[in-house]
Every structure is written in structure tokens, then in C-alpha cells.
Amino acid sequence: MTKTEFAARAVKILKEHYPKTTYSHKYTEPLQLLIAARLSARCTNVQLHKATPALFQRYPTLDAFILSTPEEIETYIRPCGLYKIKALDIHAMCIKLKEEFNGMVPDTVEELLKLPGVGRKTANLVVGDAFHKPAVVTDTHCIRICRRLGLTEGDNPVKVEKQLWAILPPEEANDFCHRLVVHGRGVCRSRNPKCRGCCLKKLCRYEQSRKADISEKI
Numbered sequence: 001m002t003k004t005e006f007a008a009r010a011v012k013i014l015k016e017h018y019p020k021t022t023y024s025h026k027y028t029e030p031l032q033l034l035i036a037a038r039l040s041a042r043c044t045n046v047q048l049h050k051a052t053p054a055l056f057q058r059y060p061t062l063d064a065f066i067l068s069t070p071e072e073i074e075t076y077i078r079p080c081g082l083y084k085i086k087a088l089d090i091h092a093m094c095i096k097l098k099e100e101f102n103g104m105v106p107d108t109v110e111e112l113l114k115l116p117g118v119g120r121k122t123a124n125l126v127v128g129d130a131f132h133k134p135a136v137v138t139d140t141h142c143i144r145i146c147r148r149l150g151l152t153e154g155d156n157p158v159k160v161e162k163q164l165w166a167i168l169p170p171e172e173a174n175d176f177c178h179r180l181v182v183h184g185r186g187v188c189r190s191r192n193p194k195c196r197g198c199c200l201k202k203l204c205r206y207e208q209s210r211k212a213d214i215s216e217k218i
């Protein structure tokens with residue numbers, strides 16, 4: 001089986017087990033998703049959901065963020081951690097959007113990477129979710145599960161993203177990554193993965209090596 005065929009089987013299985021999957025944060029426009037994604041770094045969904053409703057109520061538009069200050073933005077995002085640098089990034093990001101992108105969130109990874117505080121994970125997330133274009137979001141769940149399956153090698157997000165682009169159907173890539181997040185939180189956890197009940201266990205290199213270790217011990 002080629003890697004492309006392997007990836008297609010994994011896509012099919014995950015789609016059957018997780019037919020509906022979307023980004024966990026609710027947003028009404030690309031700017032809100034972009035800001036939420038920046039806030040999510042080293043932040044739980046619970047913390048994120050505590051901060052964003054009041055934040056977006058106080059700053060409903062790009063101009064509202066620009067007319068504020070990083071110090072005021074800080075007061076709304078403290079639950080998210082690293083709030084000082086995140087506030088600086090959000091304020092600078094909004095100014096750059098106004099000055100260089102006519103107040104619009106760009107729809108390509110290359111342009112999004114020009115914004116303060118935006119890395120490839122955030123850029124791909126916005127491209128995929130806000131603009132419904134092919135995207136590969138290599139978060140910790142994606143990297144861990146794809147390595148365990150044998151779809152990719154290594155832990156470098158950029159290298160893993162490149163490997164996945166080579167084997168995933170573009171139209172499935174974004175949803176595949178979202179499903180990996182759900183699967184990683186509930187089943188293929190970093191510690192003590194629930195291999196016995198995993199829908200991907202017949203494909204998984206990690207599961208096969210685990211069984212081999214058990215057989216040798218017996």
C-alpha cells in the first residue's frame with residue numbers, strides 16, 4: 001500500500017467515526033477566528049471560551065481593536081496566558097491588516113504569515129476554516145497521530161505539513177486535521193492511548209509494534 005492509499009483509508013475511517021467536526025471556537029468572521037487562534041497558543045479551550053465573548057463584545061470591529069491599546073486588550077485576555085505578548089500581537093496585527101490589507105483578513109498562508117504572531121498553524125487554520133480552502137493544520141495531535149500511524153516522520157510541524165500535503169486529498173485535508181484533534185483528545189492521547197478501542201488500530205504502526213512487544217514478553 002502506498003502512503004497516498006494509506007492516507008485515503010485513514011481519511012475514510014475517521015470520516016465514518018467523526019462525520020461532523022469543526023473548529024471548537026465559535027466565530028462570526030475571519031478576524032475573530034484569527035484572533036482566537038492566536039489566543040489559543042498554550043491555552044485550553046475552557047480558558048479561551050472564558051475570554052473571547054467579552055473580548056469580541058468590547059471590540060466588534062477591526063477599528064475598535066486599533067483604537068484600543070495593548071494594555072486594555074490585556075484585561076480581556078488574561079485567562080489565556082501569555083496575555084501581554086498576545087495583546088501586543090493582536091493590536092499590531094489589526095494595524096497591519098488596516099494598513100496593508102485594506103482591513104481584510106487575507107486568504108492565503110503566505111500573506112497571513114506576514115501578520116505579527118501568526119505562524120503556519122494559525123495561518124492554515126484560518127485558510128481552511130474561514131475561507132474553506134485546502135489546509136493542513138499540524139498541531140500536536142496531528143503530529144503525534146500521523147507519526148504513530150506511520151503516515152509521517154518526525155516532530156517538526158513544517159516538515160510534517162509538507163509530508164501530509166504530498167499524500168492527502170486536498171479537499172479532505174482540513175477536515176482530516178480537525179478529526180485528528182477529536183481523535184487525539186478522546187482516544188489517541190499522548191499518554192495511555194486507548195489502542196484497544198481505536199478505529200485506526202488495524203492501520204497503526206504504533207499498535208503493531210506494541211503487540212509485537214507484548215508477544216516477545218510472553
